[in-house]
Amino acid sequence: MPAATACPITLTASDRHHLKKAAYGHKTEHQARIRAQIVLHAARGRSNARIAAEIRLHVDTVRTWRGRFAHGGLPALADRKRSGRPARFTPVQVAETKALACQLPAEAGVPLSRWSCPELAAELTARGIADSISASTVRRWLREDALKPWQYRSWIFITDPDFRAKAQRVLGLYARTWQGKPLGADEYVISADEKTSVQARCRCHPTLPPGRARAMRVNHTYGRGGALAYLAAYDVHAAQVSGRCEKTTGIEPFMNLVTQVMSQEPYASAKRVFWVVDNGSSHRGKRAADRLSAAFPNAVLVHTPVHASWLNQVEIFFSAVQRKVVSPNAFTDLTQVGDRLRAFEDRYNATAQPFQWRFTTSDLDDLLARLSRHTSAGRQEESSVALAA
Template identity: 85%
Template sequence: MAQVKALACRLPTETEVPLARWSCPELAVELASRGITGPISASTVRRWLREDAIKPWQHRSWIFITDPDFQVKAERALDLYARTWQGVPLGADEYVISADEKTSIQARCRCHPTLAPGRARAMRVNHTYGRGGALAYLAAYDVHRAKVFGRTEARTGIDPFMNLVAQVMSQEPYAGAKRVFWVVDNGSSHRGQKAADRLTAAFPNAVLVHTPVHASWLNQVEIYFSVVQRKVVSPNDFTDLAQVRDRLRAFEDRYNATAQPFQWKFTTSDLDGLLARLDRHTSDHQEESSLRLAA
């Protein structure tokens, strides 16, 4: 049984088997062909692996932190969510906006009408559709007031993003605010110091704050976009782009009528713990890689 688990804990390619990952039936065949066991069923293999919670048919992706200022940038965003900036609590006339773009929302006109759900029957959406084009949905989310400002554009870019900024900053309470912090990721529409300077030049009370590279999960507007994906875009069934625009605007009104701030619980203390775990994981991975190369 130990040999069975040992094989399951190796990548198939390491044993010259042309598979991306093991399944229980494939393991059963391989074990028998190698003479490790006699003929064996997939259910038996699954039962043995279950003893140590080994699931080689599953996989998770991950990425190394590449931003040298990851912790500093992440702490800035987290502090703003806690209404703090550089160790000083935000005033009543200071606001935090989380903004981003949701690209390529398509209008897929189904070739047959979508059927409403019924008794013991799910909604039915025809697989075949005609393409009606695509648009970008830009949104700015006031983190502490739970208010969304959105707009649709033909594409993303600097001008569409600045249109969103102007839409928000031209109205109260943001126009007369002491400071309005804009938390954004590192997309091309608002990347780097040039974007920060461009924002401040247009609106002197606006401050651009970047999340770390590959850390869009720190941007709260992504939570709103996930709501839009679930409640508005899926399943995608629109006659044209005008209907997409109208649906998104109507949903914003519906959302803003009852929205409450997200219960954001990830703090700077949680960040410290996460980074410590990642450091250990990175060290273990590098040590394991060195041992494999030495072998």
Template identity: 75%
Template sequence: MLDLYARTWNGTRLGADEYVISADEKTSIQARCRCHPTLAPGQARAMRVNHAYGRGGALAYLAAYDVHRVRVFGRTEARTGIDPFMNLVTQVMSKEPYASAKRVFWIVDNGSSHRGNQVEIYFSVVQRKVVSPNDFPGLAQVGDRLRAFEDRYNATAQPFQWRFTTSDLDDLLARLDRHTTDHHEESSAALAA
């Protein structure tokens, strides 16, 4: 994964017709209609959000982030799973330049840790700029706001400055190995005493 972020695969630079996509889902984005309107921050006043709300349902936002071209492809779905994910893959892979690319690498996680995947950085921006405060009368408004943000993001975004390399990972693993070995030796010595 780190090599792909650095535009290499098996020690060879990726070609102009090879792409890296980071994809994942942001689950359970709820439409909450606040009982009283949210008040924007003012002079010497923080934003005011009423904590009483009516529930308007929830949806999942699936996104594919082209790591090097800085382009997001997103969609909203009623739920997550293999079918919604395949809808996202079809959405991306049916468009150029991906449809005729030599290779397209998809980086996805298969767990709940949500770490190390560049689309997670995009989702953190979505959380701050789109979802918070959660004040939507219905799911249609949530979807509209996500699509509008995606369009704006695609027009202005710059690549993430990913600095963690495979060398950094090797160094970290070596330090962890030394720490584990030292700790094991100390524990064995304490038990022997």
């Protein structure tokens, strides 16, 4: 008998976004992560047997979840409902709870800036929506509906008119391409930036190491020993860092970092070295690009879009420095800070691997499409308000 053909999988931009978030999210449950990875592999046209070998699953498991997604989409990846205890609350009560959570407390006459689950539970009881309800029940409802009224996020509209073009250039360099052509073996990509105000805080009492049933204890009071700026240049594909400490940031300290990197091999004799930087004052605009190319003809300055420092991979390294070197901050003076940073560079370079950068141009297009929809909806709402006024 002929072998059964695997179900073809085609993803929309929204499906791909949710699946990648589930497949690589740190807080995703293991089962949800595996199912998302199966679908993503299937969307690339891979066979069930190959997917099973790569993820180390039985081929029947791969076939099951591939088929469920093909016939039911994202909702089909969830566990099917099972019978249980009869519901204590009606769907109307659940809907009224979520509607209240969507309102600002000030609109309900409550002197709060944000709702918490205990406060929502008390408000539901006060309004007679429920005779009694626990905060954990409210929390479960909102978690299932992705509403967390006790949290908030700040955000900003894209203001750079060339956002896509600039972001695409940076993403292309991470994929070892420039202007549609692959980079040569003698071309390198450097991600550089400054970490400002790394302080030396001398604790008034020594830090106590972890003990039996006790976490490490860091004394709250400290004396200030000054601050320095840490400048780093990260080779994106070799995962090597060159850094230096300066008294402050600025054009001269940044050019000192460039000179330190470009005067050593393999960058000194490279055909081109691309420097990916943000729009900080030390390396902003065409003047900075001209200054860099005048000092080093084989250096090319590439700016990220405005308000898009998250596209700069050196920021990931700086987050590791903050977690592993700076916090908790307990240094006697700035010399100790500099020595610790240099020692960490040597330790990092000995074992580091390139970052697994997963944000591609397809993800960029999906992001811009979502932002465009939000912008259009906001403008329509403003127009409606203006007409009503």
